[in-house]
Amino acid sequence: MHNRDYLDLGQLFDHIFEATEEFANTFGDLGFDFRKSAEHRNYYSLYSFPPANIYMMPDKTIVFEFALAGYRDTQVSLEFSGDYMVLSAAEPEACANADQVIFFHRRLKLKEIPPQKYYVPEDKFDREQAKAVFRNGILKVTVPSREEVRNPGGMKIKIVSDED
Template sequence: MHNKDYLDLGQLFDYIFEATEELTSTFGDLGFDFRKTAEHRNYYSLYSFPPANIYMLPDKTMVFEFALAGYRDSQVSLEFSGDYMVLSAAEPETCPGGEEVIFFHRRLKLKAIPPQKYYVPEDKFDREQARAVFRNGILKVTVPSREEVRNPGGMKIEIVSDDD
């Protein structure tokens, strides 16, 4: 075994979070309002492909827009599994590739999309009313919120007295 020092990631993250709290506090003291930047926070996983917009409408409907130029609706799979919506797609048939193709400029990448998970909790969103429309290379999925949140506080457990 070689004598190497290994980086303690837990300790590194502790330092990072501590520095972030100090920075937030310092800027807050200077009058910077972090609430204005809340709309730029990413609450969903970062997938580099396909490009996506994820937002919530005023009526609390979740909207997912995926740029899927070059794909057919039959190549795209969309389903709910657990608390997630899962998107995947097969590679388009017209995808040029191989060693015989030489690209001079390549920004459009047509490839298979492995399963990607997007958080859509079943207790807060009505999945049965979800609607997906594929138009002009954009897949738009809308999932309305539930009128009444299921089990908002969890499940009540009845306590029974064991007095004799």
């Protein structure tokens, strides 16, 4: 068998998308509009691992589904920091000796998940009501929308009439 290094395509595409956005921003400032409208902008990095679905329900609840087969709930860390939800996980014990094993076919890689950030702005989502359920290797995180958006466009200033 040949020992080959494989390219992490997800990470490569992240760099390509960043460069493309920089290009669009630079030329957009010169009068060319390459950018999509803000409502269709992708705020979520394309992490190659773990596979994830991110979607919004009709009631504006945002849902994250992470495929974490082989991990235990105690190995996964999930927290809010700033405007982001941060996911990370420790390496499962089953793959601790993976470097000593000869794989004939390998599609499932169980490895440590370094911190990954997912955009969940505090002013739009009620983080205190967030729920995370780990079932059958899928971590499903739901974060409901706030009833009232905090500071949607800043702070309202009351105008008082100075007439007598």
